Amino acid sequence: MKKLINKVDDVVVEQMQGMAAAHAGVKINLEPKYMYRSDSPISTKVAIVSGGGSGHEPMHCGFVGMGMLDGACPGEMFTSPTPDQMLECAKQVNGGPGVLFLVKNYTGDVMNFDMATEMLHEEGIAVQSILVDDDVAVKDSLYTAGRRGVGTTVLMEKIVGAAAEAGYNLDQCADLARKVNCSGRSMGMALTSCIVPAGGKPNFEIGDDEIEFGVGIHGEPGRKRMKHTTADEITSMLVSGILEDENYTRTVREWDRIKGDWEDKVITSDALKAGDEVIVMVNSLGGTPLSELYVVYKKLAEICEAKGIKIVEKLVGAYITSLEMQGCTITMVKADAEMKKFWNAPVNTPGLRWGI
Amino acid sequence: MMNVISQVSINEWLKEIAVVMRQNKDYLSQLDAAIGDADHGINMDRGFQKVLIKTETFADQDIGAMLKNTGMTLISSVGGASGPLYGKFFMQMGMALMGKMELNLEDLSTGISKGLDGVKGIGKASVGDKTMVDVWTPVVESLSESVNQKDTLEIASDKMVIAADKGLKSTINMIARKGRASYLGERSIGHQDPGATSSCFIVNILQGIIVGKK
Numbered sequence: 001m002k003k004l005i006n007k008v009d010d011v012v013v014e015q016m017q018g019m020a021a022a023h024a025g026v027k028i029n030l031e032p033k034y035m036y037r038s039d040s041p042i043s044t045k046v047a048i049v050s051g052g053g054s055g056h057e058p059m060h061c062g063f064v065g066m067g068m069l070d071g072a073c074p075g076e077m078f079t080s081p082t083p084d085q086m087l088e089c090a091k092q093v094n095g096g097p098g099v100l101f102l103v104k105n106y107t108g109d110v111m112n113f114d115m116a117t118e119m120l121h122e123e124g125i126a127v128q129s130i131l132v133d134d135d136v137a138v139k140d141s142l143y144t145a146g147r148r149g150v151g152t153t154v155l156m157e158k159i160v161g162a163a164a165e166a167g168y169n170l171d172q173c174a175d176l177a178r179k180v181n182c183s184g185r186s187m188g189m190a191l192t193s194c195i196v197p198a199g200g201k202p203n204f205e206i207g208d209d210e211i212e213f214g215v216g217i218h219g220e221p222g223r224k225r226m227k228h229t230t231a232d233e234i235t236s237m238l239v240s241g242i243l244e245d246e247n248y249t250r251t252v253r254e255w256d257r258i259k260g261d262w263e264d265k266v267i268t269s270d271a272l273k274a275g276d277e278v279i280v281m282v283n284s285l286g287g288t289p290l291s292e293l294y295v296v297y298k299k300l301a302e303i304c305e306a307k308g309i310k311i312v313e314k315l316v317g318a319y320i321t322s323l324e325m326q327g328c329t330i331t332m333v334k335a336d337a338e339m340k341k342f343w344n345a346p347v348n349t350p351g352l353r354w355g356i
Numbered sequence: 357m358m359n360v361i362s363q364v365s366i367n368e369w370l371k372e373i374a375v376v377m378r379q380n381k382d383y384l385s386q387l388d389a390a391i392g393d394a395d396h397g398i399n400m401d402r403g404f405q406k407v408l409i410k411t412e413t414f415a416d417q418d419i420g421a422m423l424k425n426t427g428m429t430l431i432s433s434v435g436g437a438s439g440p441l442y443g444k445f446f447m448q449m450g451m452a453l454m455g456k457m458e459l460n461l462e463d464l465s466t467g468i469s470k471g472l473d474g475v476k477g478i479g480k481a482s483v484g485d486k487t488m489v490d491v492w493t494p495v496v497e498s499l500s501e502s503v504n505q506k507d508t509l510e511i512a513s514d515k516m517v518i519a520a521d522k523g524l525k526s527t528i529n530m531i532a533r534k535g536r537a538s539y540l541g542e543r544s545i546g547h548q549d550p551g552a553t554s555s556c557f558i559v560n561i562l563q564g565i566i567v568g569k570k
Contacts, residue, residue, distance in 0.1 A: 053435075076399070083432070084432045106536065107534065143531070144533065145535055145536070196393070196398075203393060
């Protein structure tokens, strides 16, 4: 393992310290670990908080700032944070109108955020929690932990963050987050594995001529192993996975803050169709350079044009990564006027910045 | 050999778990690499090293308080799925055994059964899903049968280990339905579940304490 680190155990803390040193807009707390907006708490806005394992930078800490997240909780590498981090972070950034947790559907993230939600509620703070489950690589969610939460998370944090900044209340923010989730789909592939510092070895072995198709963001194996091929063919497969995905109905657990208990909610993501407007993200898993992402984007744009799907906004770069893994993910979110407006609203974070 | 498990023995159990998790850190992470993301050993070690520090303050506490404290420590230091699952296991076991300074077989059976309820409550897994539930369920069944048959603590603990081991081996040929391993579908067949493995260690260490190997 060859990495720019001092001590394996210090990687997460030192990256937080570095980020806070580099960006005046964020502050850190180390016991427990979380990052928050320097100007928080803000009494007039709902606090948007997310979190997850480290190793996906800039997500989530890199998206703390004006127009996006109020706080973020980094876990150990690829390991979800703990409920006490989420609880303390939420209390730090809550200005009064309540806290919205944006949670990726990974078993550990869900369990820890569930506990934090219950704890916050018990402390009398209005809290809501919305799940992201957009990964079409997971087909049969009846026999799995359900679709993973991946790229749509970034777009959701941006859109809902802007809505909170504009004065949406907690219910409105939660409704918008649910809408973004039900409008978003992602698919990814990997050319190589990554190395988790504490593990010191690649998470999986993969031949020089092989790719892993349908990966998540933790270096976990994907849907299938196949022979490596051209960027065009890989892009076509990723986009097909997204465009051919049918209406997806599932039951998710959401917090009912009136009853103070969890309730099952049936939600449906509608299939994308000709005439739809979309915001797309072509994302590097960490080891793939921008040059290759643009090759992918070129093909993606051609396919969308041929299918009558209009790309209205785009993001090309490394936003939700998997350490140094080579590979990319494509996310497409069907956008309406409300979502487009908040997408374009100003944002000022270490990882995303425009309109200011 | 003992007729009851003392408070000191439970403390020994917790300390020994920390030793064994450290020894098997790489092994557990390797098992996790095959079907997950290769951090199970790292996470269990991190959590139980924190528990190990806590055990130094356990001398005056009853068994319920010690176990509850262990659960809270795991929840706030492990993260991932193992944190809440093992955290709930020890917390619920502790709540069931509040105020006790020693455990007879019936207490042990009740405690572990409540711990399993905690795990199932938060993880929603059943037998056959390729998780730690595949170890704890046969353990609970074995202990409850031993209570009915009025087995000695030693015989009950031997039977419990055999049941745990059988449960562990049964995970090898299962298709994972929970956690990250579930995304592999049929590719998860042939791999022993890492969470079931760490649970089996915990059962084995308990038996070692009961029969006086430790």
